[in-house]
Amino acid sequence: xxxxxxxxxxxxxxxxxxxxxxxxxxxxxxxxxxxxxxxxxxxxxxxxxxxxxxxxxxxxxxxxxxxxxxxxxxxxxxxxxxxxxxxxxxxxxxxxxxxxxxxxxxxxxxxxxxxxxxxxxxxxxxxxxxxxxxxxxxxxxxxxxxxxxxxxxxxxxxxxxxxxxxxxxxxxxxxxxxxxxxxxxxxxxxxxxxxxxxxxxxxxxxxxxxxxxxxxxxxxxxxxxxxxxxxxxxxxxxxxxxxxxxxxxxxxxxxxxxxxxxxxxxxxxxxxxxxxxxxxxxxxxxxxxxxxxxxxxxxxxxxxxxxxxxxxxxxxxxxxxxxxxxxxxxxxxxxxxxxxxxxxxxxxxxxxxxxxxxxxxxxxxxxxxxxxxxxxxxxxxxxxxxxxxxxxxxxxxxxxxxxxxxxxxxxxxxxxxxxxxxxxxxx
Amino acid sequence: xxxxxxxxxxxxxxxxxxxxxxxxxxxxxxxxxxxxxxxxxxxxxxxxxxxxxxxxxxxxxxxxxxxxxxxxxxxxxxxxxxxxxxxxxxxxxxxxxxxxxxxxxxxxxxxxxxxxxxxxxxxxxxxxxxxxxxxxxxxxxxxxxxxxxxxxxxxxxxxxxxxxxxxxxxxxxxxxxxxxxxxxxxxxxxxxxxxxxxxxxxxxxxxxxxxxxxxxxxxxxxxxxxxxxxxxxxxxxxxxxxxxxxxxxxxxxxxxxxxxxxxxxxxxxxxxxxxxxxxxxxxxxxxxxxxxxxxxxxxxxxxxxxxxxxxxxxxxxxxxxxxxxxxxxxxxxxxxxxxxxxxxxxxxxxxxxxxxxxxxxxxxxxxxxxxxxxxxxxxxxxxxxxxxxxxxxxxxxxxxxxxxxxxxxxxxxxxxxxxxxxxxxxx
Numbered sequence: 001x002x003x004x005x006x007x008x009x010x011x012x013x014x015x016x017x018x019x020x021x022x023x024x025x026x027x028x029x030x031x032x033x034x035x036x037x038x039x040x041x042x043x044x045x046x047x048x049x050x051x052x053x054x055x056x057x058x059x060x061x062x063x064x065x066x067x068x069x070x071x072x073x074x075x076x077x078x079x080x081x082x083x084x085x086x087x088x089x090x091x092x093x094x095x096x097x098x099x100x101x102x103x104x105x106x107x108x109x110x111x112x113x114x115x116x117x118x119x120x121x122x123x124x125x126x127x128x129x130x131x132x133x134x135x136x137x138x139x140x141x142x143x144x145x146x147x148x149x150x151x152x153x154x155x156x157x158x159x160x161x162x163x164x165x166x167x168x169x170x171x172x173x174x175x176x177x178x179x180x181x182x183x184x185x186x187x188x189x190x191x192x193x194x195x196x197x198x199x200x201x202x203x204x205x206x207x208x209x210x211x212x213x214x215x216x217x218x219x220x221x222x223x224x225x226x227x228x229x230x231x232x233x234x235x236x237x238x239x240x241x242x243x244x245x246x247x248x249x250x251x252x253x254x255x256x257x258x259x260x261x262x263x264x265x266x267x268x269x270x271x272x273x274x275x276x277x278x279x280x281x282x283x284x285x286x287x288x289x290x291x292x293x294x295x296x297x298x299x300x301x302x303x304x305x306x307x308x309x310x311x312x313x314x315x316x317x318x319x320x321x322x323x324x325x326x327x328x329x330x331x332x333x334x335x336x337x338x339x340x341x342x343x344x345x346x347x348x349x350x351x352x353x354x355x356x357x358x359x360x361x362x363x364x365x366x367x368x369x370x371x372x373x374x375x376x377x378x379x380x381x382x383x384x385x386x387x388x389x390x391x392x393x394x395x396x397x398x399x400x401x402x403x404x405x406x407x408x409x410x411x412x413x414x415x416x417x418x419x420x421x422x423x424x425x426x427x
Numbered sequence: 428x429x430x431x432x433x434x435x436x437x438x439x440x441x442x443x444x445x446x447x448x449x450x451x452x453x454x455x456x457x458x459x460x461x462x463x464x465x466x467x468x469x470x471x472x473x474x475x476x477x478x479x480x481x482x483x484x485x486x487x488x489x490x491x492x493x494x495x496x497x498x499x500x501x502x503x504x505x506x507x508x509x510x511x512x513x514x515x516x517x518x519x520x521x522x523x524x525x526x527x528x529x530x531x532x533x534x535x536x537x538x539x540x541x542x543x544x545x546x547x548x549x550x551x552x553x554x555x556x557x558x559x560x561x562x563x564x565x566x567x568x569x570x571x572x573x574x575x576x577x578x579x580x581x582x583x584x585x586x587x588x589x590x591x592x593x594x595x596x597x598x599x600x601x602x603x604x605x606x607x608x609x610x611x612x613x614x615x616x617x618x619x620x621x622x623x624x625x626x627x628x629x630x631x632x633x634x635x636x637x638x639x640x641x642x643x644x645x646x647x648x649x650x651x652x653x654x655x656x657x658x659x660x661x662x663x664x665x666x667x668x669x670x671x672x673x674x675x676x677x678x679x680x681x682x683x684x685x686x687x688x689x690x691x692x693x694x695x696x697x698x699x700x701x702x703x704x705x706x707x708x709x710x711x712x713x714x715x716x717x718x719x720x721x722x723x724x725x726x727x728x729x730x731x732x733x734x735x736x737x738x739x740x741x742x743x744x745x746x747x748x749x750x751x752x753x754x755x756x757x758x759x760x761x762x763x764x765x766x767x768x769x770x771x772x773x774x775x776x777x778x779x780x781x782x783x784x785x786x787x788x789x790x791x792x793x794x795x796x797x798x799x800x801x802x803x804x805x806x807x808x809x810x811x812x813x814x815x816x817x818x819x820x821x822x823x824x825x826x827x828x829x830x831x832x833x834x835x836x837x838x839x840x841x842x843x844x845x846x847x848x849x850x851x852x853x854x
Contacts, residue, residue, distance in 0.1 A: 101522070103729070108730040112733055201619060201621075223726075224755065300621040302535035303534075332837070
């Protein structure tokens, strides 16, 4: 073999090899299962591993024609996505052992394209606050981040080449940052949410976790139907706007140092880099996001609050109480604030193809400290912009560091292409 | 009794009487159940009637304190809304006998506010095309419209004072028009969709069916948390824009005659009425809606297509096939078209508080002809505007006629208040 072990290849590289029959889906699944057997007792990234079903499906795929663009690729499915053949507990004891009768639309689309559902990955409680058991694969004393904890840890640990994430605040970008993988939150609305437990209709976004930008582009192309996403060629070095965000004071020294290095690295590679000052109204967007999410989550989880309140986590109960007490006029004013900020985005992206900004304050916190602060993603999620975490450095504790690339409204293709240009040059 | 039979009162009037203990929830439920027993064999508006549970709940409510703003009000629940204690089949044989383990968020919120879940009402297949068995209560040879067929028929027939609807194209407004009840499709995003079967993330909207504008305002206030919706007082007669729409050629003579009468009626009552010409780009919005819905529905129903295709209706299969074949660039262009039209709405509503436009071409078609054409609602749904069907006339076949009032973006309160002013003056 002149390639890394199969379980360490990226999804797009694997897809090419599988479609050319350079290697068998069965061997890819075996490699992933061996890695899971080795590391899962410590890492605890999975709520369910469908060993036999996955191997049977791999054998079918190896014996038949190429099924689709994800032929033979093992897939980790965050446990807020329904699966007809695997239990789905949404990270909550309320749903322990719950067996949906249908796949989420996204799960079905991946299976149709030839992906092999390897299992369900750990999510925080309803993709919110209460952490699951998953540890950071780089140092088990630290959190993998949340809420897509298991998906990011499993991809980082070589257990699976790609996985589903979902983001309402920072649930793709932050765990991707803490685990050192590529995380892609598409533009709001790009991927169908049917069959994914809903928290906030204005914010919930489905996305992808992988090792390289081309991996998440591949998965998103399948899910969105936008095949253009897979063409990551670019005819000019991107214009990059460095964005220190309205929350710069809370950014850790290692992240500040990283951002200081970026202009030199990128300019030597041919990119133009400018400092971006956000418009004044943007300072309030993080708080607007907090309020909108509380208002909507408080209502979305009504059944759970009314019939199982004692089984809800304390933090989530607090957010729900706050959301129920919030006057509708305040919520509506925050939606207006977001709409006004969206109206300023054309200006913001006039001279920049992508912004680079912190994905999180710094390295992953200790496990006991929770899954980290979503603050650095809240404004971008509220604006509905495409965001891609680029992992390319290590912090003082040896844990992964990186930055997120943020694109213009609905410019997912240009954002992925710019990210694919940037990542190797930052590494 | 100096009021109509309890099963014929509107929800808001009932709510007042129930909260003042003028009558008992038990008697309201009995009145509804008697009406159901009498008419359901012919009308077939329900997939499930929770007779014993509803009566038990009514007795509890009568014996205890006032529970909330919907205290003691029987509620019909469209069978695309999950209910933990009643089967939920989404109008599809695929889900025959399916028992969800949780309530939709909206169902839970109503129960908390004291509503009594009387049962599940017939929906077309996944709220799309294939009709259920429900007949038009005014003439059983005709369709009640779809997809909220059972909800509108049940309210019109005096079986229940209020019911849930949902609209992706015309699924609240059109059956409300055919059945002669008030149907309210709120602004896009106003009410949480968790636990309602998703068809199209960009379009799906939850709404309310009742007898009077105050009835749907009451239900929407509970669901959205916007208590202001219940104050329907208005300090000036509304400025009304008459909108003949881009589809005027297909409008039936009875609806054209109705629209011709409106200016005189409303001007005599003190309103100003002007003719509204839609901007040029609006002509294409109905087709843009068709394409966006096809693209998104094709993906949202992936599990059903892949595992149960033979159980999908022929028309739905055709729409799904079209959505899967549609290039992503075409879909994205339609979303852009809608976004540009939304940018013109401030101008459109500069001189009008509400528009009045056809809810449907004319009276309800014959049962065998299907549930009617959603064309007259597609543009407004795509724009996300609040829409309220006002029933106030009869057509040449004796079937209900009316018009829809359409409000400015997020102006749900002003739209409801204008509608409450208009309806008695049009009647």
